[in-house]
Amino acid sequence: MGTTYHFYLRKDKERANGECPIYLRITKNRKSRYNSTGIYVLPKHWNDEKEVIRKTHRNAKSLNSILEREQNKAETIQDELGVFGKDSAKTIQERLKQQESGDFFELASTYEKELQERKKLSTVKTLGVVLNKLEAFEGDRALPLKHIDAEYLERFEGFLKRKYKNRSTTINKNFEPIRAIIRKALQKHLISIDPFINFKGAKRGKPKPKTKLTIEQIRAIEQTTLNTNSNLWNTRNYFMFSFYSAGIRFGDLCCLKWKDVKGDQLSYQMNKNDKVFTIDMNKYQKNILEHYSEDKKKDQFIFPILNNHKDYSDPIFLREQIGNKNVLINKWLRKIAEKVNERLEKEESKVPSIDGISFHVARHSFAQYAVEKGLSIYEVMQTLRHSQIKTTQRYLKGLDEQLADKAMKKVF
Numbered sequence: 048m049g050t051t052y053h054f055y056l057r058k059d060k061e062r063a064n065g066e067c068p069i070y071l072r073i074t075k076n077r078k079s080r081y082n083s084t085g086i087y088v089l090p091k092h093w094n095d096e097k098e099v100i101r102k103t104h105r106n107a108k109s110l111n112s113i114l115e116r117e118q119n120k121a122e123t124i125q126d127e128l129g130v131f132g133k134d135s136a137k138t139i140q141e142r143l144k145q146q147e148s149g150d151f152f153e154l155a156s157t158y159e160k161e162l163q164e165r166k167k168l169s170t171v172k173t174l175g176v177v178l179n180k181l182e183a184f185e186g187d188r189a190l191p192l193k194h195i196d197a198e199y200l201e202r203f204e205g206f207l208k209r210k211y212k213n214r215s216t217t218i219n220k221n222f223e224p225i226r227a228i229i230r231k232a233l234q235k236h237l238i239s240i241d242p243f244i245n246f247k248g249a250k251r252g253k254p255k256p257k258t259k260l261t262i263e264q265i266r267a268i269e270q271t272t273l274n275t276n277s278n279l280w281n282t283r284n285y286f287m288f289s290f291y292s293a294g295i296r297f298g299d300l301c302c303l304k305w306k307d308v309k310g311d312q313l314s315y316q317m318n319k320n321d322k323v324f325t326i327d328m329n330k331y332q333k334n335i336l337e338h339y340s341e342d343k344k345k346d347q348f349i350f351p352i353l354n355n356h357k358d359y360s361d362p363i364f365l366r367e368q369i370g371n372k373n374v375l376i377n378k379w380l381r382k383i384a385e386k387v388n389e390r391l392e393k394e395e396s397k398v399p400s401i402d403g404i405s406f407h408v409a410r411h412s413f414a415q416y417a418v419e420k421g422l423s424i425y426e427v428m429q430t431l432r433h434s435q436i437k438t439t440q441r442y443l444k445g446l447d448e449q450l451a452d453k454a455m456k457k458v459f
Contacts, residue, residue, distance in 0.1 A: 053071075054071055054114055055098070056069055067090060069088065080136040080139070082121075082140050082144065086113060086114065091103070099111050099114070120143065123239045124139050124236060127239070142236050149193070150189060152190055154237070155178055158224075158227065168318075169366075170224065171363070171366075180207065180210075192237050195229070201246065229241060258402070258404065259408065260408060260412040260415075261412075264387075267390070268286070268287070268401070269287060282376055282380055283383055286383075286406060289410065291329060291335070293326065293430040294431055295410075296317070301352045301369050301372060303315055304349060305344060305349055308349070311333075312326065313325070353368060383404075414439070
């Protein structure tokens with residue numbers, strides 16, 4: 048049996064001023080459910096036969112439009128639920144109520160817990176930043192899902208530009224968790240239209256090429272005199288160890304313990320994807336480790352970045368601590384680059400100066416050097432432990448012209 052929809056005036060719920068609420072009655076298989084439209088009118092303004100508000104009401108046209116939209120919403124929900132065979136009067140009514148009361152922040156809280164369970168800590172951090180910005184925009188930590196449309200997203204984009212001076216790259220990154228939550232709202236049928244369909248989003252500028260150091264620049268860093276056991280000296284060791292370890296990420300480097308060194312092999316579990324990475328250590332890695340091997344207990348961190356006496360069992364706390372240390376290490380790396388550039392200028396070296404350095408540059412630089420030494424893109428993908436080859440291709444994008452020149456020289 049098909050589903051029928053009828054509007055009727057609930058005279059049994061009359062207000063003190065004589066107005067009565069209009070309800071939508073949803074009926075299927077002889078079972079009915081009632082959903083308030085939120086509209087109240089006097090009985091004299093209601094046409095019970097045509098189920099519309101009479102023209103004698105000053106807002107008849109707009110109110111009848113609302114009634115029409117309410118029925119359209121119910122019919123859309125029925126179609127969506129019907130795909131799964133769950134389009135009963137009860138489920139349609141429940142979904143209508145969810146659409147009225149569904150809150151973005153509540154759904155975001157559920158999404159955050161899912162991310163934490165999946166150990167997507169970087170995404171959790173980004174989500175937290177975005178929710179704080181949305182709260183600042185709203186003035187409250189409450190946002191009905193039904194209020195989010197393309198116009199709302201455009202206004203929020205403008206707010207990010209004005210309030211936080213965010214550029215297009217940051218703005219688009221901020222919208223990523225919002226998109227993810229909206230997808231969940233669509234899956235749960237809390238909304239029927241994706242607001243991102245008509246939202247163009249911040250225009251992306253031409254992406255800046257990733258900083259990659261040549262082997263000559265790497266050697267310049269390695270050969271610059273620094274005070275032994277100083278912050279800069281240790282920072283250089285971390286950076287060089289990353290480069291010689293196929294670009295080990297800073298978070299993984301922080302967590303390396305002596306138990307991860309097994310003979311001539313380094314074997315550790317990566318924080319980003321829980322994969323185990325095992326490589327034979329080269330002489331460069333071993334030489335760096337020698338500086339820290341005086342007291343190598345199995346459960347001690349290899350490098351003096353994290354505190355051996357702190358409890359890092361909480362992954363959120365660990366992530367925060369690694370993030371704080373990363374900021375500090377990048378600051379010291381820039382100071383190292385300044386010293387290297389001063390030396391290169393003084394010696395009138397042909398080696399280019401070093402700009403835009405950060406710890407992650409060690410990973411990009413390794414990828415570049417690996418290709419220059421003849422590794423295939425698949426081999427580079429394996430050494431970097433990328434899950435998809437397109438990620439490796441992004442790393443190597445800046446090398447396209449250089450590799451093309453070398454290829455042409457082989458031909459001619």
